[in-house]
Amino acid sequence: MENYLLYGVTILFIIISFYKDRKKTKIALKKAWKAFENILPEFLGIIIMVGIVLAFLNPEVVSKIIGKQSGWPGVLIAAVVGAITLIPGFVAFPMAAMVLQSGAGLMQIGAFVSALMMVGVVTFPVETKYFGKKLALWRNGLAFLFSFLVAFIIEKVVG
Amino acid sequence: MMRGVVPFLKRYKLVIIAAAALGVLLLFWRSLGIKAVGISLFSFKEMALVIPPIFILLGLLDVWVPRETMVKYMGERSGVKGVILAIILGSAAAGPLYGAFPVAAVLMKKGAKFSNIMAFIGAWSTTKIPMFLFEISALGAKFAVTRMLVDIPGIILIGYILNKTVSDKEKEQLYERAQELAA
Structure with a gap:
């Protein structure tokens, strides 16, 4: 739904822009294509790698590894899995809820969700292309550490 | 050939x-x-x-929004207003984190301040409003709100640290790179 809305808004803007200035609109579309083409190889490579990684994971496996009793090692595993995988939110949240019901711990799920959102191991090549290796390493490293804090606080508040 | x-x-x-x-x-x-x-x-x-509309919107933004406007609202002297705007922009976004990088490149090209770019990336990754609503329905309001309240100071802090780790010269290079990538 959200996605079709994005297309709708984009088309509306193109029409307005075209109506106001044809030439500028053409330049804008050309720029858009060039920027897209620039990053396309990374996108395609990432998509295939994500498919491979996710093929190995399923809710039963996940809840076995990161159950309530798994403690901090479980949190670490959850954060690593979250950091590596790239799952869209509308798949990740129901999946997290499912894993929670099948016995995963809150702290582990907190780390998983947080790392999933902030850390991107598979998108690292894209991030490096834009921000360089140093900054991408720092950002992902700090975000990874931060997800342990999030896990701890969620356990204290919600658990 | x-x-x-x-x-x-x-x-x-x-x-x-x-x-x-x-x-x-x-x-x-x-x-x-x-x-x-x-x-x-x-x-x-x-x-x-998600990706094609984002790039088209970026192209249009590049052509229609003058550099002065961006500098005024998100540039060196934009202060707290700039940070808040960066977080709002990131939070309203749709799509996965890798969609944020090309947007950041255009913002940089237009003269947005580096720390604001970091806040924008942080917000895009964690405080997206459409995702937040989804999180509430799947994991409950208590979980989602707690995570959000921890994450907001978190992304600001991470942005601050990142801003400190890069030297002015490296920042300059990143801005040059953004010029090329945003075409």
């Missing part, structure tokens, strides 16, 4: 490696391979829905 092939192979190195890995999987662990292909196709659809 030949001259075009080598750079093409070099650029698509990652795709070729990933596709080869997928091929191996399909050959030796058939069911896992088929599952991986299915998930890849699903993600491809996801990407096709």
